[in-house]
Amino acid sequence: MTPHTTGDQPDHRKARALTGALAIAALVAALVALWQTQSNPLGGRAYCWGAWPEDEAPFRRGDRDRIADEVLPGPGRPAGQCSLRWHGGRGSGAYEQRLDLRLGTGPREAGERRSWLGELFGGGDIPLPDGLPGFTAAASGTGALVLPESCDVDGRPSVVTLKSAKALSAATAGELLVRAANTATRRTSCTTLPPLRLSRVPSPSTTGQESCGIAGLPEEHGTGTGSPRNSDFHSCAIAGTGTGTAAPAGPATWAARFTTTARPRLVALFDGLTGDRPPAPGWRAHGSIDAASALVRADCGGRPTVFAMSSGPARTHTRLDDPREVFPLYVDAVAAHMGCAPLRAG
DSSP states (O other): OOOOOOTTHHHHHHHHHHHHHHHHHHHHHHHHHHHHTTEETTTEEEETTTTEETTSTTOOTTOEEEEEEEEOOBTTBOOEEEEEEEEEOOGGGOEEEEEEEEEEOOOSSHHHHHHHHHHHSOSSEEEOGGGOSEEEETTTOOEEEEOOGGGOBTTBOOEEEEEESSOOOHHHHHHHHHHHHHHHHHHHTOOOSOOOOOOSOOOOOOOOSSGGGOTTSOGGGBOOOSOTTSSSEEEEEEEOTTOOSSSOOOTTTEEEEEEEEOOHHHHGGGTTSSOSSOSSTTBSSEEEEOSSEEEEEEEETTEEEEEEEEEOTTOOSSTTTOHHHHHHHHHHHHHHHHTOOOSBOO
16 A cells, blocks of 8 residues: 655645744844843843943942943944943932943034033043043042044044943942943954053042142142142142032032143043144143133143143132133142143243
């Protein structure tokens, strides 16, 4: 007896093959989605471009409801952002945290760029150790780190910036910046240099006896960190009248902010903003000084160095925060501590 066969066996084989192909396609799509959301089936999820694993800082045990909205940088796309939110703690210790991470070059137009830099450097910034081109703020958890020159876009340095709704320690903010910068360079393939390393904890140093290191100003007005004796970075804020010195000057309480840096990649942020004329007769520097801000660039012991100041919302309209009065004194004080020859006559 001839075994019974059906004419639809090839159709069954085709159906099974199609089902298998669809299953493989679904698996590939799932793996791609898994990679795009920074999930790791073995090691857990990592947030913000894959820079911050869920079991490391800034997270704590018991954190929950993590939500990340992000745009990933990539080859040919040297820009990105991430907004990360979560809840932590219980009862009276409950809190909500938000971190905003960005990779970009800042504005191109000179006026907008100066305003952007005025906010980027917050006064009282703590330099990252070992000459790394970055800094964190002592109390707010904000900070920035500049990527290598090969990552520049149209001649402007690429910068990773961090803002935190809830204060972070300088050590945590520095570590987050370094991990984010290394992830950004890896994703954009913009450099072959070794990854950045944070070999020690960023540590603030006091301003010394005079306010912001400026002789002749009332001591009680100095609220910044970063001694003028630091050889390549100084940052300080002066509080408005009556704000005291219990904490660094906040968003609405600072009268003036000062920044000096000789770190080459930080200096590069100011390229094209100081012109080729001295701010006043007798200056050995290029730049400008007006009623609201000051910015000069000078050779300081063979190093290009930037000195900047901006007046803030709590300004007293006295010599305390008038750039025309206090900025030359600031330059004199900090330049001397950095080993510069005098930058102005008299």
